[in-house]
Amino acid sequence: MFYLWIKAFHIIFVITWFAGLFYLPRLFVYHAMATEAAGRERFKVMERKLYRGIMTPSGTLTVLFGGWLLYLSPGWLSEDWLHLKLLLVVLIIFYHLYCGILLRRFRDDRNTHSHVWYRWFNELPVMGLIGIVILVVVKPL
Numbered sequence: 680m681f682y683l684w685i686k687a688f689h690i691i692f693v694i695t696w697f698a699g700l701f702y703l704p705r706l707f708v709y710h711a712m713a714t715e716a717a718g719r720e721r722f723k724v725m726e727r728k729l730y731r732g733i734m735t736p737s738g739t740l741t742v743l744f745g746g747w748l749l750y751l752s753p754g755w756l757s758e759d760w761l762h763l764k765l766l767l768v769v770l771i772i773f774y775h776l777y778c779g780i781l782l783r784r785f786r787d788d789r790n791t792h793s794h795v796w797y798r799w800f801n802e803l804p805v806m807g808l809i810g811i812v813i814l815v816v817v818k819p820l
């Protein structure tokens with residue numbers, strides 16, 4: 680029962696983290712297209728609040744609650760699906776940190792990528808989400 684409560688919160692933080700992982704690069708798309716200074720300043724505030732206020736706390740809590748599940752049920756550690764899942768999680772953490780680098784470039788008006796580049800960049804977390812959900816629910820390995 681306690682395990683299920685931890686799992687419920689793990690999933691809640693996954694959802695809030697991914698809301699940001701999907702929306703922040705979307706803001707980058709529009710920011711890269713913005714021509715007016717006032718508009719760009721507004722994007723900077725939205726991006727910073729989303730990253731620092733929602734995404735980083737949610738990602739941290741996802742990992743902490745996931746680790747808690749492993750502590751309560753260490754048998755999962757010998758399963759291949761978990762190893763592959765953790766590899767995908769590491770890639771998503773790198774994606775998250777890279778978003779932080781892009782955010783600082785926009786903040787300093789040093790963005791070098793086009794809106795089309797951000798549209799493709801925006802698709803990467805979708806792959807991670809599909810892979811992880813199939814691994815944890817179907818456990819095909």
Ligand code: HEM
Pocket residue numbers: 686689690693741742744745746748749755768771807808811812815816
């Ligand atoms: C270091 C990070 C993470 C660790 C250690 C971790 C670990 C775990 C563990 C041990 C379970 C329980 C599996 C079960 O009871 O069947 C679980 C469930 C789950 N995890 Fe994670 N997880 C992490 C990150 C993530 C991420 C990033 C996502 C989503 C993209 C995710 C999505 C899920 C889902 C949807 C479940 C529920 C599966 C089910 O009950 O059918 N996890 N996680």
